Amino acid sequence: MTQTRTGGEEDVFAALADPMRRRILDAVAEHGDATATVLAAELPVSRQAIVKHLTVLDRAGLVAGRRAGREMRYAVRPERLVAAARWMDRVAARWDARLSAIKRLAEEPASRDPGVT
Template sequence: MRRGGGVGASPGGGPDGGGGAGRGSGVGEGSGGGSGVGQGSGPGAGSGVGQGSASGVGQDSGAGAGSDAVAEVFSALADPTRRRILDALAAHGEATATVLAAELPVSRQAIVKHLGVLDRAGLVAGHREGREARYRVIPERLGVTARWMDRVAAAWDTRLSAIKRLAEGE
């Protein structure tokens, strides 16, 4: 499965969408560009679930195979605001950008942009519910990253054990 996560122009303004040529977070499924849900245009359209560019959802087959997926996750999680958004989504199960903005010291527009980054990294997914997009955490991508970290840790444990044996003269 591939997730779309891209940028959708938002020519209109309104309570759900963001003023003037704003950028939407874009969530869709498909291959290539993703087939978006509710491609916003016109007044009030904006942060919606829309068409985007695809990035793989972490196929984990062998050493280093998921390294691009892991890099995307680490890049997305490098920002403390995005980590706080993930924490809030994990606590709520699902939430809109409006709900997240009310909880965090960040504007709704900034939340939408951060959700777009998290979506492209495969960490969250959104779906339309009425006029707003509801987002939830996708734990599978974190699992890919955790498995990669486990493999790296195991390799280092093996190396450090060998060094210890050499140092102790075994």
């Protein structure tokens, strides 16, 4: 896993909490790389708003921008996204294990109340 720059990489969850930012990230992923102008043409928000969202995504380490002529072209940086996704999957898997354990304990016949079928 690539080491990312310091500062801001903890913002992944906050950055992804906004539905429009998820749509923007999605669109960038589909394009491979994209400018704010291209994204504004297909999403229902202004170019200015897109630029702000891209700045947040950039700060969270989710996209990287490079200058191309007069505009910035953004591409997805997968490392943080994959790490965050695995972290959430792991948390979910732990809950599955705990719920299964609760089920097993609750269904143990020896400790069931008599009279309950």
